[in-house]
Amino acid sequence: MRWKWQQLEEKIVQLFMLLSFALILFCLLLILYTIVAKGLPSLSWAMISQTPKGGFYLGKEGGILNAIIGSLYLALGGTLIALLFAFPLALLLNIYLSQSLWADLVRLSLDILWGIPSIVYGAFGFTVMIFLGWRASLLGGILTLALLEFPIMARAMDEVIRRLPPDLPRAAYALGSTNLETAFFVVTRQILPGLATAALLAFGRGIGDAASVLFTAGYTDRIPNSLFSPAASLPLAVFFQLGTPFPEVQQRAYSAALILTIIVLGISLSSRWLAHYLDRFSIH
Amino acid sequence: MSEIIPHLETQNLNAYYGSTQALEDVSIVIPRNQITMIIGPSGCGKTTLLKCLNRFIELEENARIEGKVLLDGENIYSPSVDVTEVRKKSGLLAQRPYPLPMSIFDNVAYGIRIHRLHSRGQLHQAVQHYLQVAGLWEEVKDRLHAPASQLSIGQQQRLCLARGLAVEPEIILGDEPTSALDPISAQHIEKRLIELKQRYTIVLVSHILRQARRLADYVIFMYMGRVVEAGPAHQVFNNPQHERTRAYLSGEF
Numbered sequence: 001m002r003w004k005w006q007q008l009e010e011k012i013v014q015l016f017m018l019l020s021f022a023l024i025l026f027c028l029l030l031i032l033y034t035i036v037a038k039g040l041p042s043l044s045w046a047m048i049s050q051t052p053k054g055g056f057y058l059g060k061e062g063g064i065l066n067a068i069i070g071s072l073y074l075a076l077g078g079t080l081i082a083l084l085f086a087f088p089l090a091l092l093l094n095i096y097l098s099q100s101l102w103a104d105l106v107r108l109s110l111d112i113l114w115g116i117p118s119i120v121y122g123a124f125g126f127t128v129m130i131f132l133g134w135r136a137s138l139l140g141g142i143l144t145l146a147l148l149e150f151p152i153m154a155r156a157m158d159e160v161i162r163r164l165p166p167d168l169p170r171a172a173y174a175l176g177s178t179n180l181e182t183a184f185f186v187v188t189r190q191i192l193p194g195l196a197t198a199a200l201l202a203f204g205r206g207i208g209d210a211a212s213v214l215f216t217a218g219y220t221d222r223i224p225n226s227l228f229s230p231a232a233s234l235p236l237a238v239f240f241q242l243g244t245p246f247p248e249v250q251q252r253a254y255s256a257a258l259i260l261t262i263i264v265l266g267i268s269l270s271s272r273w274l275a276h277y278l279d280r281f282s283i284h
Numbered sequence: 285m286s287e288i289i290p291h292l293e294t295q296n297l298n299a300y301y302g303s304t305q306a307l308e309d310v311s312i313v314i315p316r317n318q319i320t321m322i323i324g325p326s327g328c329g330k331t332t333l334l335k336c337l338n339r340f341i342e343l344e345e346n347a348r349i350e351g352k353v354l355l356d357g358e359n360i361y362s363p364s365v366d367v368t369e370v371r372k373k374s375g376l377l378a379q380r381p382y383p384l385p386m387s388i389f390d391n392v393a394y395g396i397r398i399h400r401l402h403s404r405g406q407l408h409q410a411v412q413h414y415l416q417v418a419g420l421w422e423e424v425k426d427r428l429h430a431p432a433s434q435l436s437i438g439q440q441q442r443l444c445l446a447r448g449l450a451v452e453p454e455i456i457l458g459d460e461p462t463s464a465l466d467p468i469s470a471q472h473i474e475k476r477l478i479e480l481k482q483r484y485t486i487v488l489v490s491h492i493l494r495q496a497r498r499l500a501d502y503v504i505f506m507y508m509g510r511v512v513e514a515g516p517a518h519q520v521f522n523n524p525q526h527e528r529t530r531a532y533l534s535g536e537f
Contacts, residue, residue, distance in 0.1 A: 099345065165382075167378065167380070167382045168382060168384075168385070170340070170343060170378070170382070171378070171382040171383075171384060171444070172384065172394075173340070173343065173371060174338065174340070174371055174374075174375070174376035174378075174448070175371070175372070175394065175395040175398070175447065175448065175451050176368040176369065176370075176371040176372030176395070176398070176399065176451055177368065177398055178368055181398050185394070185398070186384055186385065186394075189384070189385045189386055190385040280431050281385045281386055281387065281431045281432075281433070282385045282433070283382065283383060283384075283385050283432075283433050284433065
């Protein structure tokens with residue numbers, strides 16, 4: 001009897017796994033289908049090569065080059081700055097502070113930061129900018145995004161380093177390496193694929209976030225020409241265009257979403273390839 | 285047997301993990317240019333003793349030691365001694381080889397680069413030299429820039445030997461360096477070690493008595509954290525002074 005029941009258990013659990021997989025796949029395909037079906041008709045060369053002309057938001061000529069460039073600037077800038085702090089922090093947590101109470105405290109703070117809604121980051125960035133007397137600008141947006149991406153990246157990298165086999169740093173110490181040499185020449189080499197994935201995860205979160213750049217980077221029809229000029233972004237382009245009463249403009253919102261999806265997908269795939277390439281040298 | 289010239293020496297060495305004592309009052313000498321083998325049942329403190337010789341014990345959590353370890357008469361635990369210098373003086377062969385996550389060439393070049401031992405022009409020559417000494421050159425000369433992880437485990441252990449020798453140590457430490465290898469690869473390593481004792485002092489931990497009989501010039505027998513008997517191999521193996529050594533050698537525990 002016990003045997004029968006175990007088989008049944010197995011079947012039920014498998015069914016649940018299959019169902020959840022199907023549900024996720026269904027959602028993904030539905031989203032992709034909606035974006036492609038509604039966005040593709042109005043996706044044109046003009047959309048990705050021109051900035052909005054007069055009357056664009058009423059359905060007239062122009063494109064969203066301003067938002068594409070703005071989003072890339074914002075997300076790349078934010079990711080680079082977050083990387084500058086997240087990577088050393090992750091190394092510090094694991095190589096210098098390992099097992100100490102401080103490390104746990106820092107991890108807890110990062111987890112809390114991770115959970116804070118992005119609109120709060122936006123409001124925080126905005127408050128700081130007002131205090132400094134800044135206007136909405138590319139730099140403000142980049143710094144706020146960096147703030148948003150930092151805990152995600154640091155925590156993801158922390159997990160990557162934590163899974164490092166302890167024999168690897170020992171092999172380096174045995175050769176008379178200092179902590180710094182071990183960290184940068186050996187540990188980094190081993191975890192490069194994981195670091196690339198962590199950076200991408202944060203980049204994806206950054207480029208898709210609307211709330212944090214709403215107040216801080218603003219929105220403009222022009223391509224930003226300095227760190228202090230405001231910058232448009234794709235999520236906000238979707239948001240504003242969907243909010244208009246004109247069907248043509250709403251359709252353009254979908255094609256903006258399609259462009260955003262393609263960018264994220266492209267970066268995701270190329271980073272997968274990169275991680276795979278780098279992984280050749282890692283020790284498993 | 286001529287007078288022993290000590291290269292390494294421990295004086296009243298005690299080691300603790302938390303509140304358990306792993307080494308108790310260990311005072312030994314390790315003769316220069318010989319193969320010293322530390323033998324004893326598992327858990328007797330052989331590996332701990334080895335870890336004390338290159339300050340690896342400091343990487344263990346809650347580990348604490350008392351006493352002295354003298355390398356050429358200088359205490360390696362004295363505060364003025366740089367730990368990286370201590371470790372550079374001894375090449376380590378671990379139980380399982382652990383190549384660095386880089387190419388075969390870079391594995392050997394790593395130590396040379398961080399200690400700036402050779403100029404860039406001489407680097408290739410130096411790498412070739414150490415790969416030859418470790419007996420690996422012929423097998424890898426056509427794929428020096430392939431990942432080290434592609435080598436077999438026996439080749440990896442010889443790569444680790446080459447990598448360790450490249451930092452120009454005086455001592456080679458081995459923690460059961462052949463235990464994870466197949467018999468042929470193990471033989472390779474043993475052959476290299478016998479050649480290398482001309483130039484290096486070698487200290488090996490082993491639980492294989494036959495291997496100890498093959499390789500050892502000097503033997504340290506440990507039991508429950510204490511050194512029971514130490515002396516030239518022929519003396520310990522053929523005429524042990526202590527009942528416990530006799531029992532261990534005859535396979536009673």
